Amino acid sequence: MKNDKITESPVEFFGKWAEIGKDIGMEEGHASSVKFMINKLLENNNSKFTIIDAGCGNGWVTRLLSSIENCDYSAGVDGAKQMIEKAKSVDPNGNYFYGDLTEWSPLEKVDIVHSMEVFYYFEDPMFVLSKIYNNWLKNKGKLIFGIDHYSENLTTLNWPAECGVYMNTKSIFEWETILKKVGFNNIKKWQVGAKNDWNGTLVFYCDK
Numbered sequence: 001m002k003n004d005k006i007t008e009s010p011v012e013f014f015g016k017w018a019e020i021g022k023d024i025g026m027e028e029g030h031a032s033s034v035k036f037m038i039n040k041l042l043e044n045n046n047s048k049f050t051i052i053d054a055g056c057g058n059g060w061v062t063r064l065l066s067s068i069e070n071c072d073y074s075a076g077v078d079g080a081k082q083m084i085e086k087a088k089s090v091d092p093n094g095n096y097f098y099g100d101l102t103e104w105s106p107l108e109k110v111d112i113v114h115s116m117e118v119f120y121y122f123e124d125p126m127f128v129l130s131k132i133y134n135n136w137l138k139n140k141g142k143l144i145f146g147i148d149h150y151s152e153n154l155t156t157l158n159w160p161a162e163c164g165v166y167m168n169t170k171s172i173f174e175w176e177t178i179l180k181k182v183g184f185n186n187i188k189k190w191q192v193g194a195k196n197d198w199n200g201t202l203v204f205y206c207d208k
């Protein structure tokens with residue numbers, strides 16, 4: 001599906017956000033949904049884990065995850081160079097990778113992949129999710145991700161035109177169908193923080 005008025009790619013758009021400090025506002029805006037996802041990951045789970053944040057922005061979630069006692073390894077990958085430079089400047093010893101999610105793969109597979117507000121920037125999200133399934137996640141690994149832009153969240157439907165950035169507008173049913181087609185099991189979903197005309201962050205949590 002094509003959006004009208006597309007002027008730049010998502011990584012160009014967010015690269016500029018990093019330059020003007022808008023990554024910090026994004027961090028604040030996403031914090032409660034990310035907290036929900038991290039709590040879900042830790043619920044009934046005391047085992048050590050390795051994790052990658054896909055589309056990590058300035059790396060704030062990668063740093064948050066690495067502060068968790070059971071986290072053995074936490075890394076972030078993003079396609080906006082300025083975001084990765086920012087992440088490395090605040091945390092020179094952190095694991096931050098500059099890469100396009102359609103191409104990048106980790107050297108070693110991990111237990112968990114987390115992502116916040118990223119997967120609708122792809123024309124073919126199934127391709128990216130299949131790569132994550134096949135090349136990033138260990139057997140029985142887990143994927144948890146949140147998205148605010150989806151068909152049922154009506155107040156977000158003007159975002160592509162407003163930002164001039166391509167967004168793939170899909171319904172909750174369509175996202176769930178993609179996850180099933182990729183091969184994910186035990187799919188759980190929530191709409192986190194739904195209030196008035198805001199339908200909440202659509203969170204999916206599933207197993208390989």
Ligand SMILES: C[S@@+](CC[C@H](N)C(=O)[O-])C[C@H]1O[C@@H](n2cnc3c(N)ncnc32)[C@H](O)[C@@H]1O
Nearest residue numbers: 010011014055056057078079080100101116117
């Ligand atoms: C809405 S921001 C979210 C950033 C971060 N997850 C957060 O919550 O602060 C979307 C991020 O996805 C990244 N992104 C978009 N398309 C990408 C691609 N093809 N490859 C890698 N990163 C991409 C952008 O650079 C941007 O940092």
